[in-house]
Amino acid sequence: MAALTHVPVTLSPDQSPTKTAMRDIIAAFFPKEWPFVDPETLTLSYSTTFANPHCKVERAVPITGTAIEPLKLLIKFHNDSMADMEVFKHLVPTKQEEALISLEFGRSGLGAKVYGFFKTEDGTLGRIDEFIDGRGLKPEDVEDSGIQADIARGLARFHTLDFDLDGKEVTGRGFSEALVQGLRRYQGMKKLEEFGRHAGVDIDRLIDYDFATAVEEVVEKLESLNAKKAWCIHDVQYGNIIVRNHPQPGKSKTVLVDFEFAMRNFRAFDIGGHFMQKIFDWYGQDSKIVNCREYLEEERRYFCDEYAREWNIRTGDSDTGDEVFVEAEYGVLLAVAFDVHNMLCAMEEEGGDDPLSLLGLNELYGAFVKQFNKLDGARRSLSGASR
Structure with a gap:
């Protein structure tokens, strides 16, 4: 200690x-x-x-x-x-x-x-x-393959550390059970819908959506994939990734900070969360949604290749980048659902009705539904082809 x-x-x-x-x-x-x-x-x-x-x-x-x-x-x-x-x-x-x-x-x-x-x-x-001489990561930074690789290696290094925290959940199941419990609490809550109406942003579809059941399906799929678990950061928004102003030759250009949300979970959460967070800036004064392109699939696959390489060096496993990529596709959904839960929690506690935040919340909802439907469609196609 x-x-x-x-x-x-x-x-x-x-x-x-x-x-x-x-x-x-x-x-x-x-x-x-x-x-x-x-x-x-x-x-x-x-x-x-x-x-x-x-x-x-x-x-x-x-x-x-x-x-x-x-x-x-x-x-x-x-x-x-x-x-x-x-x-x-x-x-x-x-x-x-x-x-x-x-x-x-x-x-x-x-x-x-x-x-x-x-x-x-x-x-x-x-x-x-x-004190790290640097600045917060920007969306355009992760379009640089060198920075992508540094972040991937940083996450893999964090995930492969063994933190001996007495009494903490060690299976990773506790996170999903807690998330489902929290999401069920907010589903259909009229108080939150009223906040949206007061701010002039319709969030009714989001409040009525059954995130909890969808998360249970995601967790079931990750379990069926034997997806790896680790101590995860759970707060990989870009302000928590520092880009050094003067990196030493051969050293990582990026530094990961802030671990107050660290919990056991599927490693896919942090990886998928990193991909998803590219288009969000929760501290933005003019918009919470960044005007940039999403992480390209080829970039995500490259990231997962670098992650798998570092993970294998640290653990002796033989994971492939393709395996990590599939896990991360489901990890995106866990990360989005976590952000949705946290924002709804803050809204209820603080009476939040900031239109910019609510627009960002709706963007999260759209991202979740789009990703869930894509993966669910792929699963059904594979299931039908196997019969």
């Missing part, structure tokens, strides 16, 4: 950090230079945009010009980001377990290094991570 360090710092009630507090937290892990930094010389950038508020902290280059401790770090303050998603609470890692996952993956060079896990006097939990 990741060691928890108590730091003699008290944060304000809203956790808004001060320069002195940030200096003192960092100094608890870097005792040679950071304790002597004048807090007023620090540069802070604080954001609450994502699930976990975070603060970028940078100090000046020492007068000697040679630093023995990092100049720039990322501090994450942990919130209970699953508080409104009760059905998954027994599956997701605790914050200390998330720190362990991040620590282990960071050692691979494909994730950010973790320097420390702390608790302040007021009870705030947080983590000090390596």
